[in-house]
Amino acid sequence: MNNYSPRLSRLIEALRKLPGVGPKSAQRMAFHLLDRDRAAAEKLAAALGDALGGIGRCKTCRMFCEDEACRYCTPARRAGGQLCVVETPADLMALEAGTSYRGRYFVLMGRLSPLDGIGPAELGLSVLQEVLLEGDVQEMIVATNPTVEGEATAYYLAEMAKAAKVKVSRIAHGVPMGGELEYVDGGTLTHALSGRTPA
Amino acid sequence: MNNYSPRLSRLIEALRKLPGVGPKSAQRMAFHLLDRDRAAAEKLAAALGDALGGIGRCKTCRMFCEDEACRYCTPARRAGGQLCVVETPADLMALEAGTSYRGRYFVLMGRLSPLDGIGPAELGLSVLQEVLLEGDVQEMIVATNPTVEGEATAYYLAEMAKAAKVKVSRIAHGVPMGGELEYVDGGTLTHALSGRTPA
Missing domain, CATH: 3.40.1360.10 (Dna Topoisomerase Vi A Subunit; Chain: A, domain 2)
Known part of the structure; x- marks a missing residue:
């Protein structure tokens, strides 16, 4: 197992919580930020704090909302x-x-x-x-x-x-634009057929 | 183009600076953090600040060093x-x-x-x-x-x-452990051959 120093280890653990980021990517991200782009790390920390403090939910539509x-x-x-x-x-x-x-x-x-x-x-x-x-x-x-x-x-x-x-x-379900019938799955084709519209 | 609110836009831009993260991943990460894991976002912000402040370089070996x-x-x-x-x-x-x-x-x-x-x-x-x-x-x-x-x-x-x-x-260069000669590139094979050791 890798034996990181405490702060580095905390940073890598925190990056791993991002969706789609495993241990290797997290290490790569941490090293990149520390080594080559400290400004980006500062911006990210600031943006996170700012977003957490300033972005809430709209009471009506429940989309993220900051105003x-x-x-x-x-x-x-x-x-x-x-x-x-x-x-x-x-x-x-x-x-x-x-x-x-x-x-x-x-x-x-x-x-x-x-x-x-x-x-x-x-x-x-x-x-x-x-x-x-x-x-x-x-x-x-x-x-x-x-x-x-x-x-x-x-x-x-x-x-x-x-x-x-x-x-x-x-919303309509059917064959996606640019899709070829040959490669579209049966469920989608069934939907496309039953949802046909007059031409 | 997507039309994010300013704070959200800054967060997504900041996440895009991470290596291997494009616009879609950055949006996914931002939404994940805001929507499902605000604690992780707080931890990440804190870990980033902590790492930037506390991790320097060793003067002798130039590895990241915090002590x-x-x-x-x-x-x-x-x-x-x-x-x-x-x-x-x-x-x-x-x-x-x-x-x-x-x-x-x-x-x-x-x-x-x-x-x-x-x-x-x-x-x-x-x-x-x-x-x-x-x-x-x-x-x-x-x-x-x-x-x-x-x-x-x-x-x-x-x-x-x-x-x-x-x-x-x-360090030695040659066929990696578990690799098959058939699928190893010529350059590696040449190295492996010229770097042969007595058995």
């Missing part, structure tokens, strides 16, 4: 009457970056997963219910992932929206 | 009379972890590379020369990498050691 007013809950977005439900902040960023959708969001911070003890209460779906009952939302777009749990969550959300008399839609 | 006395320059190691020259701190850690060598080290922090403007002065080889002239070192083991630049560095170091009347050796 008084959440940038995804502006009156302009509210006026559109659309609400897109996603599983994670990364999903929200992907939709913002890749599509022209500029309505409101609701971040579930997970998905329904009874086996892991994650039910509607754990996801805080009562917050979503309140948003729906406010009456601003005309359409709820469910953009959970097309996994078993994501689909179950979508079904539950659809029922919720119907109970609140809000129109609900699900 | 008064460098752990690789102890009198016990000095007594062995061996000095191993490596390119980077990671190489030193690999030798410490994988071998039973417990002599002294000298970390070059690079290799001779005239095209990049790195000559003996830039590597600070005068420090090594002083160590050699002290008279404690009986054998200098050159463990630079078997690359063109590493070999050139090894040649230069050997000349230095000979001038200081110190015995010099180079």
Whole structure:
């Protein structure tokens, strides 16, 4: 086993907590920061402290938020009457970056997963219910992932929206753009076929 | 392009400076830290600050060092009379972890590379020369990498050691343990053949 000095060992351990970073990468990162880029290390430490202190959650959409007013809950977005439900902040960023959708969001911070003890209460779906009952939302777009749990969550959300008399839609699943039918899995093809639209 | 809030953007930029981390990984790391593991983020910030403040370089061997006395320059190691020259701190850690060598080290922090403007002065080889002239070192083991630049560095170091009347050796290059001759490159095979030892 490697025998690092205490401070180095603490730094490497802390870097290992980052997702996708194993012992070798952590050592490489630590040595790189100490050896070649101390300025980057200082910036990282400052940015971490700053982010921890300054980034909270929006009470309405639950996206990360650091200002008084959440940038995804502006009156302009509210006026559109659309609400897109996603599983994670990364999903929200992907939709913002890749599509022209500029309505409101609701971040579930997970998905329904009874086996892991994650039910509607754990996801805080009562917050979503309140948003729906406010009456601003005309359409709820469910953009959970097309996994078993994501689909179950979508079904539950659809029922919720119907109970609140809000129109609900699900993003389309099918063959990805540029994909070749030959190499697409059967489940996706089945979805693509059953979700066919008039040409 | 993604449109992060300022603090989040600074955090992601800072994480991107880590070796091997691109924009997607940096976003994933930032979201992970903010969303699921704020304690890890705090620890990382503290460990970075601590390491920057507390980890310096040993004046003799140039390995990272945080105490008064460098752990690789102890009198016990000095007594062995061996000095191993490596390119980077990671190489030193690999030798410490994988071998039973417990002599002294000298970390070059690079290799001779005239095209990049790195000559003996830039590597600070005068420090090594002083160590050699002290008279404690009986054998200098050159463990630079078997690359063109590493070999050139090894040649230069050997000349230095000979001038200081110190015995010099180079680590063996050949077929790695568990490797199969069939899949080993020609350069390695040539080294293995010319470096053959009596059985």
